Amino acid sequence: MTAPTVTKAAPDSRGLASKGDTLLEVRNLEKYFPIRGGLLSRVVGNVKAVNDVSFTLARGEVVGLVGESGSGKTTAGRAILRLIEPTGGEVIFNGTDVTKLSKGQMRDYRREMQIIFQDPFASLNPRMTVSDIIGEAMQIHNLNPGKGRIDRIAELLQKVGLRPEHMRRYPHEFSGGQRQRIGIARALAVDPTFIVADEPVSALDVSIQAQVVNLLQDLQEELGLTVLFIAHDLAVVEYICDRIIVMYLGRIMEIAPSHELNNNPKHPYTEALLSAAPVPDPTIKRQRIILEGDIPSPINPPSGCVFRTRCRYAIDDCAKVVPELREVAPQHYKACIRDDVL
Amino acid sequence: MTDHATNQAEVLLAVNGLKTYFNTDDGVVKSVDGVTFHINKGETLGVVGESGSGKSVTSLSIMRLIPMPPGEIAGGEILFSGAGGKAQDIVKMSEAGMRKIRGNEISMIFQEPMTSLNPVYTVGDQIAEAVMLHQDKNRKDAMGVATDMLRFVGIPAPEKRVNEYPHQMSGGMRQRVMIAMALSCNPALLIADEPTTALDVTIQAQILDLMRKLQKDIGMSILFITHNLGVVAEMADRVVVMYGGRVVEEGDVIEIFKAPRHPYTMGLLNSIPRPGVDAHVPGTPRKRLEAIPGNVPNPLNLPPGCAFEPRCKFAVPDCSKAVPPLEDTGGGHMARCIRWQDFAKADQEVRA
Ligand SMILES: Nc1ncnc2c1ncn2[C@@H]1O[C@H](COP(=O)(O)OP(=O)(O)OP(=O)(O)O)[C@@H](O)[C@H]1O
Ligand SMILES: Nc1ncnc2c1ncn2[C@@H]1O[C@H](COP(=O)(O)OP(=O)(O)OP(=O)(O)O)[C@@H](O)[C@H]1O
Ligand code: SF4
Ligand code: SF4
Ligand SMILES: [Mg+2]
Ligand SMILES: [Mg+2]
Numbered sequence: 001m002t003a004p005t006v007t008k009a010a011p012d013s014r015g016l017a018s019k020g021d022t023l024l025e026v027r028n029l030e031k032y033f034p035i036r037g038g039l040l041s042r043v044v045g046n047v048k049a050v051n052d053v054s055f056t057l058a059r060g061e062v063v064g065l066v067g068e069s070g071s072g073k074t075t076a077g078r079a080i081l082r083l084i085e086p087t088g089g090e091v092i093f094n095g096t097d098v099t100k101l102s103k104g105q106m107r108d109y110r111r112e113m114q115i116i117f118q119d120p121f122a123s124l125n126p127r128m129t130v131s132d133i134i135g136e137a138m139q140i141h142n143l144n145p146g147k148g149r150i151d152r153i154a155e156l157l158q159k160v161g162l163r164p165e166h167m168r169r170y171p172h173e174f175s176g177g178q179r180q181r182i183g184i185a186r187a188l189a190v191d192p193t194f195i196v197a198d199e200p201v202s203a204l205d206v207s208i209q210a211q212v213v214n215l216l217q218d219l220q221e222e223l224g225l226t227v228l229f230i231a232h233d234l235a236v237v238e239y240i241c242d243r244i245i246v247m248y249l250g251r252i253m254e255i256a257p258s259h260e261l262n263n264n265p266k267h268p269y270t271e272a273l274l275s276a277a278p279v280p281d282p283t284i285k286r287q288r289i290i291l292e293g294d295i296p297s298p299i300n301p302p303s304g305c306v307f308r309t310r311c312r313y314a315i316d317d318c319a320k321v322v323p324e325l326r327e328v329a330p331q332h333y334k335a336c337i338r339d340d341v342l
Numbered sequence: 343m344t345d346h347a348t349n350q351a352e353v354l355l356a357v358n359g360l361k362t363y364f365n366t367d368d369g370v371v372k373s374v375d376g377v378t379f380h381i382n383k384g385e386t387l388g389v390v391g392e393s394g395s396g397k398s399v400t401s402l403s404i405m406r407l408i409p410m411p412p413g414e415i416a417g418g419e420i421l422f423s424g425a426g427g428k429a430q431d432i433v434k435m436s437e438a439g440m441r442k443i444r445g446n447e448i449s450m451i452f453q454e455p456m457t458s459l460n461p462v463y464t465v466g467d468q469i470a471e472a473v474m475l476h477q478d479k480n481r482k483d484a485m486g487v488a489t490d491m492l493r494f495v496g497i498p499a500p501e502k503r504v505n506e507y508p509h510q511m512s513g514g515m516r517q518r519v520m521i522a523m524a525l526s527c528n529p530a531l532l533i534a535d536e537p538t539t540a541l542d543v544t545i546q547a548q549i550l551d552l553m554r555k556l557q558k559d560i561g562m563s564i565l566f567i568t569h570n571l572g573v574v575a576e577m578a579d580r581v582v583v584m585y586g587g588r589v590v591e592e593g594d595v596i597e598i599f600k601a602p603r604h605p606y607t608m609g610l611l612n613s614i615p616r617p618g619v620d621a622h623v624p625g626t627p628r629k630r631l632e633a634i635p636g637n638v639p640n641p642l643n644l645p646p647g648c649a650f651e652p653r654c655k656f657a658v659p660d661c662s663k664a665v666p667p668l669e670d671t672g673g674g675h676m677a678r679c680i681r682w683q684d685f686a687k688a689d690q691e692v693r694a
Contacts, residue, residue, distance in 0.1 A: 068542040069513075175637045205392045206569050207606075210613035210633035217628065232542065235572075239615035239622060239629070259621040276547035277617045278572030282595040290551055291544040293498075294512045 022056050023094060023226045024080070024194060029053040030088030031072075031079045035299065048298050049075040051250040053089070054325070057194075062220055062227045064237035064258070066273070067247035068295055073230045074118075076247070077196040080228070081113050082106060093194070111141045114187040118199035120179035124171040130157070130182055131167035137190045156185040161215060177208035184215065188223070198230045213240060234277050238262050243331070246270050249306040250298055252325055255333040266334040266342050269307045305336065313341045351382035353423065354563045355404070355531055360418035362396075362403045365411060371641045373399040375587040376418070378668065381531065386557065386564040388578030388595065390571065390610070392638045395584040397567045401533045404565075405450055406432060406440050422448070424530055446476040449524040451517070453536035458520065459508040465492070465519045466504030469526050476527045491522035496552060514545035518552070525556060533565045538573065550577060571614055575599060583607050586639050586649030589668060593675035603677035603685055605654045609634040648679070656681055 030053075032046040050072040057063050065073050079086040082098060090097045098109050117123035124133055134153050138144050144152045154164035160181040171179055180200060187195055197216065201209040217240055220227055231237045237244055238258045246254045246261070246269065254267035265271045275289040291310045296302055302309050304319040311318070317337060325335040336342075362374040374396040381387045389397050402408050404420055420432040424447045432440070452458045460468060469491055470484035479487065485504065492500035495518040508516055517537060524532055534553070538546040550573065557564060566577050574581055574595070581598040583591040583606065591604040602608045612632035620629060636653040645651050647662035654661065660680055668678045671686060679685075 068544060177637060205638060206571070206610060207392055207613055207634040208637070210631040211635070214631055214633050217630070221628075234543075235615045235617040235620065238617065239620045239631070242622065242624060257624060259623045262618050262621045272544060274617070276543040278543075278546075278550070278570065278576045279617055280571040280575045280599070280611070280614060281616070282575040282578075282599050284575075288547055288551065290547055292548075294514055294545070295542075 021059050023059040023061075024057040025092040026056070026076075026080060026089070027054050027092065028089040029076060029079060029086055029091065031075050031084065032087045045299050048250050048301060050079060050086075051301075052322075053247075053250075053252055055245055055252065055255060057226050057228065059193075059226055060224045061243070062229060062241045064241035064244040065228055065230045065247060066232060066234055066237050066244060067253075068232065068273075070249075070295055070298065071247040072250040072298075073247055074198055077115065077198050077228060077230055081110075081115055081196060083115065107141075111137075111143075111190045112192050113194045114190065114192040114196070116180075116183050116187050116195060116197045116200045119203050120176050120183055121171075121203070123183055124179055124186075126171055128170070129167065130162075130169055130171070133171070133182060134167070134186050134189050137186060141190050143190060152189070153185075156188055159188070159219070160185045161211070175208075176204050177211055180204060180212050181215065184212075184219070188219065192225070194226045194228075196228045196230065199232070200229075201236065202231065202233070209236070216240070234262075234273060246273065249295060249301050251306055251322075251335065252333075253307065253335050255325070256329075257331055260329075260332055264329075264332075266328050266332060267336050268311045268313050268338075268342065271342060272310075307336075313338055351385070353380050353421075354383045355423070355565075356380040356419075356421040356429070357400070357404070358419050358421070360400065360403060360420060361416040362399050362408060362413060363416045364413050366642075369642050372587050372644075373641065374403060377584070377587070377589055378418075379582045379589060379592055381563045381565060383530075383563055384557075384561050385579040386566055386577050388574040388581045389565065389567045389584060390569060390574055390581065391584030392569070394638055394641060396587040397584055398535055400584075401450065401535050401565060401567060404432065404533060405444055405448065406435070406437075407444075422531075424448075442476075445472055445524075446527045447529055448531045448533065449527065449529040450533040450535065451520045451524045451537050453539050459516060461508055464505050464507055465511070465522075469504075469519070469523045472523055473526050487526060488522075491526050492519070494525070495519075495522045495556075496548075497522070512545075514541055514548060517541060517545075517549055521549070521552065521556070525560065525562075528560060529562055531563045531565065533567075535567045536569070537566075539568065539570070546573075553577070571610065572617075583610075586644050587641065588649065588665070588678065589676070590650065590678045591676065592668075594673075597673075597675050601675075601686075601689055603671045603675065603682040604650075604679045605656050605681075606634070606650045608685075609653075656684075 029050055031050040032048055034043040035045040037044040053076055067073055078084045080091050086099055091099050093109060131153050134156060135149055138149055153167050157164055157166055162181055201212050204212060229241055241258050243257050244261045245252055248269050253269045265274055272289045272291045293310055296309055304321055305323050308314040308318040323335040323337045325333050327333050358378050360374055360377045364371040364373055377400055391397055403415060415433050421429040422432050423429045466485055466488045469488035473479055473484040473487045489500045489504045492503055497503050497518055538549050568574055578595045581595050582589055585606050591607045602611060613634055634653055639649055647664055648666050651657045651661045666678050666680045668676050671677050671682050
């Protein structure tokens, strides 16, 4: 490996993108949740859920966001869509910083930026029919008015592998996999260009997961969607994504193309994550890196490198500064001060 | 792990034709419908299958924890060869006899530790309670055992932790407490029902590592229920695959992964991307997962013949005539499919 030079460039020129034209650029995104306490319910601290997160997505790209529970994946995904308000940073979508838009202006962008939720049981209103659920967003954005709307709903249902007659039914009449299909149809209803898929298969049975993964992959190709695919299962992410972003405790640890991340991880946390994933082949017995302890509290994250309390390569310097996310090979970024270990 | 030195493995638990049914307003749910398998001493038996296939009901039947009513054990036997030496049928055992076994010779860890740890007692109290129930120890000694057990499962500063409440611990730590509690009486059989499903992969790796080490030290058998094929591959010596309340395949772990004989098992194996191997390489055509079509069957309305028939790409008309028998395909590798011979032949042709 060539020794990379530490760039002092401004964060926005770091070009954390792949080739192709940029659809979304996230700059120094931050989301702190205040913790209130005491009699006056004053802010006594912050949950630093997302801290200085920067990356870009090219048009038509599928990028994975992985990391352990609590690492800030959902918060990042929602802050990008402004489903929750970021406390800092910029989200530049198609050249416009959407964090600066008013509610009214945001509505037009909402149409282009959709989300698919993890839990297909909780994310659909049980009292609405499938056609109401899918039609709702069209109505808000005044799309396909009149008879055309029913036709469009029927078409969407077919697209996600359901039947037009399903539109009169209620969510409880469907299995988990079918409900996730309804969630996908709802997201597609307004012709978005960008989708955040927040663990779309985690709640599904193993035999159903592949159906939904294939569906998402087909739709992405057919419609040229740009997707931020949030997951904790690295195997699924490697399989479906062009590139992968690894988060830990609110910060990005590494960004690399999927095959590169897998074959040549440069960050100690990624190395440990890969090593921890059980392999479905009983003839492979590997030596495992067992990370000690638990993920620390995001209220008081460790100083310097947030991973240092569990890192087997940690040295004194790791506690001093937050390692910068820097390019160590083409398209490959890591936030770790040590280049001599991986 | 398996005691390969002694060729005749000793059977610790034999489940024969177990039927556990639930009487509901909508009809009788045959959650477990004629399940047969065994666990040898010192081995880990992995149980996989879709949600609702009867994995938990099987393990709760072994523990005799099925709520009755609405549940009932409608048939079969569960022969346990515990400390007494000779095999006893758990199904017929008195509740008093069962109390001596449950939590002592057979113990269980659950998917969600919070549902089985009591929030109002310290973890030390709860482990000590289990110890005092089964061993002739006073409180002070039992608390000593609790502290030792916490240390044994790798909880740092066990002298302090023993006085903490479950909510003061992380998910991984609580699962360790569950394991400590389950092992406090040196069980012959540990039933682990999705013990790592709710945990992160790095914590899962810690727990699996711990379970393997403890098994080596204690020599217990483990019934390991999971839907994660990676975890099965890593932990199990033998595997039972369940579908619709029945065993559809059983065999040595390597056989199951390398030469599956039931289309459901084959479908499962093909439907998961393998870490590393299936990573997308830019500029190459995208791979596709081979998904199993359709949905999990409704337990109230199982197909008449083979329960997998509506989703099976190998189905022929005979498949819906009767439930296929569980047949030995060779060397104890069992499959419940009328076409297993075709698959065996195809496998041989490929290898030839
Ligand atoms: N509304 C909120 N108020 C306070 N803290 C929050 C809130 N939402 C999230 N957090 C905290 O922010 C951190 C990041 O949470 P987030 O849900 O983004 O993680 P995640 O990576 O999506 O995890 P998971 O894999 O469990 O879904 C966690 O510590 C969480 O407890
Ligand atoms: N108390 C009960 N009353 C009625 N039906 C029940 C009861 N307990 C379980 N069942 C049914 O028995 C069947 C098998 O359930 P079980 O919990 O064993 O599935 P499982 O294989 O453990 O699934 P999972 O992977 O979701 O844990 C399901 O259809 C379930 O709905
Ligand atoms: S900066 Fe130090 S602690 Fe952080 S990952 Fe690199 S070596 Fe480990
Ligand atoms: S019996 Fe028929 S339907 Fe059932 S698994 Fe075998 S081939 Fe498929
Ligand atoms: Mg999340
Ligand atoms: Mg279960």
